Amino acid sequence: MSAIALRNVRKAYHGGPTVLHDLSMAIEAGEFIVIVGPSGCGKSTLLRLIAGLERADGGDIEIGGTRANDLPPQDRDIAMIFQNYALYPHMSVRENIAFGLELRGVPKRERNARAESVAGMLQLDPYLERKPGALSGGQRQRVAMGRAMARKSSIFLMDEPLSNLDNALRIAMRTEVKELHRQLGATMVYVTHDQTEALSLADRIAVMKDGHLLQFDTPEAIYDRPAHRFVAGFLGVPPMNFLSAKAVPGYSGPEGLTIGLRPEHLSIHAGEPAANGLGVRLLLSEMTGATVILHCESAAGRITLNCARKDMPQGSDALWVNLELSHALYFDEDGKRVELS
Numbered sequence: 615m616s617a618i619a620l621r622n623v624r625k626a627y628h629g630g631p632t633v634l635h636d637l638s639m640a641i642e643a644g645e646f647i648v649i650v651g652p653s654g655c656g657k658s659t660l661l662r663l664i665a666g667l668e669r670a671d672g673g674d675i676e677i678g679g680t681r682a683n684d685l686p687p688q689d690r691d692i693a694m695i696f697q698n699y700a701l702y703p704h705m706s707v708r709e710n711i712a713f714g715l716e717l718r719g720v721p722k723r724e725r726n727a728r729a730e731s732v733a734g735m736l737q738l739d740p741y742l743e744r745k746p747g748a749l750s751g752g753q754r755q756r757v758a759m760g761r762a763m764a765r766k767s768s769i770f771l772m773d774e775p776l777s778n779l780d781n782a783l784r785i786a787m788r789t790e791v792k793e794l795h796r797q798l799g800a801t802m803v804y805v806t807h808d809q810t811e812a813l814s815l816a817d818r819i820a821v822m823k824d825g826h827l828l829q830f831d832t833p834e835a836i837y838d839r840p841a842h843r844f845v846a847g848f849l850g851v852p853p854m855n856f857l858s859a860k861a862v863p864g865y866s867g868p869e870g871l872t873i874g875l876r877p878e879h880l881s882i883h884a885g886e887p888a889a890n891g892l893g894v895r896l897l898l899s900e901m902t903g904a905t906v907i908l909h910c911e912s913a914a915g916r917i918t919l920n921c922a923r924k925d926m927p928q929g930s931d932a933l934w935v936n937l938e939l940s941h942a943l944y945f946d947e948d949g950k951r952v953e954l955s
């Protein structure tokens with residue numbers, strides 16, 4: 615029995631265009647699922663359907679093995695955390711965390727005990743009597759998580775919970791979210807458009823585009839064996855290079871395919887070309903610290919690759935890129951990945 619099962623779920627707002635098309639996915643208990651995709655592809659809508667904040671126009675939503683399409687949100691055993699923390703400014707951290715438990719009839723002693731235990735897990739104990747206005751962004755985000763945790767739900771839905779935080783805090787909170795998942799063992803469904811967050815947090819990633827689920831698999835499978843050119847280009851920094859097969863030296867496969875090569879399977883050098891060397895012209899180099907990102911132009915298309923600073927070719931802008939074609943992926947005209955035997 616899956617923790618959450620969606621079968622052919624369809625959604626159109628107020629009779630408008632369909633924003634989710636026959637979407638099916640099964641999420642197992644305890645999994646950390648990350649949903650990614652460009653703005654407007656339907657990520658939040660999917661989360662709101664699971665939470666019961668929106669109704670599906672077709673298909674089935676099962677939670678814990680029971681059809682939940684008609685269940686109101688409060689009967690779904692789900693906690694939801696949004697990017698705008700929705701804390702009450704006049705309440706202390708303790709009251710914010712315990713908020714909602716009173717409505718559920720939890721006695722005061724237990725409310726306090728749960729707030730303290732959750733605050734301990736989130737290292738918020740020194741701030742229990744403070745108001746949200748006197749907390750940092752990361753601490754506020756932890757209070758919002760604490761409120762969800764105090765409800766002891768078995769499913770957590772998180773809609774871009776870290777997107778309001780600065781970069782350093784987001785990276786620190788990412789580790790905390792992962793640790794929290796390990797401690798709670800709850801099922802988590804997490805929406806983000808930060809692909810690094812997706813790759814580092816997820817047991818499985820769902821990649822969406824235009825209301826369709828393109829691939830639902832482990833981060834490794836999504837990165838190494840993307841089902842679609844869009845998936846290949848969406849995850850990975852710098853993104854995968856797509857080259858016209860016709861203009862790639864050493865390639866003798868079918869025409870009409872596009873070759874996909876990740877930057878780590880390319881290397882740049884000056885001087886004589888190697889066997890699979892492709893002549894390029896350096897357009898721009900971007901310093902990122904120990905490595906430099908090189909943007910080049912070639913007869914087969916634009917190429918981006920990483921180069922250690924110490925290995926940066928000097929002198930001419932006319933260079934060679936060596937292609938490790940054994941790592942190449944191939945995509946047909948519809949963007950589907952094809953296996954070449």
Ligand SMILES: Nc1ncnc2c1ncn2[C@@H]1O[C@H](COP(=O)(O)OP(=O)(O)OP(=O)(O)O)[C@@H](O)[C@H]1O
Pocket residue numbers: 627628630633651652653654655656657658659660807
């Ligand atoms: N309440 C609504 N009424 C009408 N259309 C809506 C409503 N909410 C969302 N939509 C539309 O549904 C589509 C999917 O929106 P959704 O918010 O699910 O996308 P998203 O992937 O979460 O986007 P983002 O990354 O920008 O938050 C969009 O085209 C959006 O304009």
